[in-house]
């Protein structure tokens with residue numbers, strides 16, 4: 537069970553949750569770094585928000601978005617008809633095309649821990665010659681056991697909720713932030729630490745570039761990160 541908000545609330549989250557900062561930074565990267573007439577794949581694309589905003593800035597790029605939540609894909613297809621959307625499980629979906637950029641934002645932690653390594657390998661397989669991948673996620677502090685994992689999830693959850701309230705978040709978005717805390721503690725979602733993810737990225741990519749967008753503290757601890765990955 538995914539326990540997701542509605543598509544409308546999901547799109548509002550970008551305004552009030554720290555995640556919006558990261559998404560806008562990634563938009564800039566893609567808009568600047570993908571070649572003319574390039575191809576971009578977004579795995580676990582949600583409601584298509586990122587691709588739709590990018591399409592406005594770079595109409596020359598062909599965008600493909602894949603997500604298994606049919607409500608989100610229906611929402612995206614109704615609004616953004618110049619983008620190719622597929623309703624599919626990314627663990628099973630295959631495509632012969634290779635892409636200039638492959639994105640996965642807030643997606644990795646929706647896959648069970650035991651699937652994440654193979655999924656990063658699958659992302660690498662979709663990256664074409666000279667291309668790159670961007671994998672972005674909210675991370676919890678590193679943990680040694682299940683109690684530490686739950687505590688680290690509660691800490692990230694509290695800080696996310698507090699930031700959402702400070703940003704003037706509406707009650708429906710605050711509710712979504714509250715739901716995230718339970719999702720993380722009870723492993724409906726599968727957030728991990730940067731320390732545990734870095735070696736996975738290094739297994740499939742020769743160059744791993746790390747960026748942190750929230751909070752404004754040193755890297756390594758909890759927060760929103762994106763990794764630019766090149767083979």
Ligand SMILES: C[S@@+](CC[C@H](N)C(=O)[O-])C[C@H]1O[C@@H](n2cnc3c(N)ncnc32)[C@H](O)[C@@H]1O
Pocket residue numbers: 538540579580581582583586602603604605608624625626627640641642643646647
């Ligand atoms: C938090 S949303 C991220 C959406 C978007 N990428 C973003 O940055 O906001 C996670 C998405 O993963 C999707 N998802 C979870 N497991 C999936 C799977 N196995 N295959 C495809 N989509 C999946 C959910 O439907 C949901 O839309």
